[in-house]
Amino acid sequence: MELNERVVILKTGRFKENDLWVKFLSSSRGVQNAFAFGGSRSRRRFGGCLEPFSQVLFKTGTNKTGTYQVLQEGSLVKAYPGIRSDLRKIGLAANCLKFVESAIIGSENSRRVFELLIETLDVIEDFDPDDFFPLFFRAKVAFEQGYSPDFTICSQCGKPLFSSRPVVFDIEKGRISCVDCADVRKGESVSVGTIRTLAWIQDTGPSNWASLTVPVEIRQECFSIMDRFMAYHLGLVWEGNSYRKV
Numbered sequence: 001m002e003l004n005e006r007v008v009i010l011k012t013g014r015f016k017e018n019d020l021w022v023k024f025l026s027s028s029r030g031v032q033n034a035f036a037f038g039g040s041r042s043r044r045r046f047g048g049c050l051e052p053f054s055q056v057l058f059k060t061g062t063n064k065t066g067t068y069q070v071l072q073e074g075s076l077v078k079a080y081p082g083i084r085s086d087l088r089k090i091g092l093a094a095n096c097l098k099f100v101e102s103a104i105i106g107s108e109n110s111r112r113v114f115e116l117l118i119e120t121l122d123v124i125e126d127f128d129p130d131d132f133f134p135l136f137f138r139a140k141v142a143f144e145q146g147y148s149p150d151f152t153i154c155s156q157c158g159k160p161l162f163s164s165r166p167v168v169f170d171i172e173k174g175r176i177s178c179v180d181c182a183d184v185r186k187g188e189s190v191s192v193g194t195i196r197t198l199a200w201i202q203d204t205g206p207s208n209w210a211s212l213t214v215p216v217e218i219r220q221e222c223f224s225i226m227d228r229f230m231a232y233h234l235g236l237v238w239e240g241n242s243y244r245k246v
């Protein structure tokens, strides 16, 4: 069976002199692995396609017995030269790619996550987002995966949460309550600035985030609360320089 699919290359490695293995995010099938025989040699079939960050149109098939996937040829859609030539941008983009690689992305939401990753790489390429940018990407992927708390109204009394008072976030249940309803022993006190920021991330996309100016303490609170939320719900924690399943 052959198929044409849009992908972003996440990782590649050599397994024989001219052959590569390739891990990629497919727009239709989530994260996939395949072999590119002659991949490090054939400019005609793979010219410029087999580098991390590249956006590619692949023709994918399987070997004769159907036990593994084989890349037949690729045509480069976008190479992201601005990311490749800037170490800081490489770091931001690599952080997003590593998260995609570790999060289990099924075929039902691969299209959304793929579009989100492309838009994120476009912003890193064209602008100079700050170091918090990958966090917003990770939070948005979690929201797209269905782990999407309502940050706008109290989960218990239904009143709007955007007053100046802090709220309580129950990380395990993914519910936010106003201080009148919340049992503070079962959640964490979070500032309104943080839940407003997270609600805004839910409603917008990466091209809106590059110009975001949020005070450092709110960014740090977003970081701390969302990383724990994702560790609990997606089972992923950042450790050293990669994500680990917990």
Ligand SMILES: [Zn+2]
Pocket: 154, 155, 156, 157, 158, 159, 177, 178, 179, 180, 181, 182
């Ligand atoms: Zn309430």
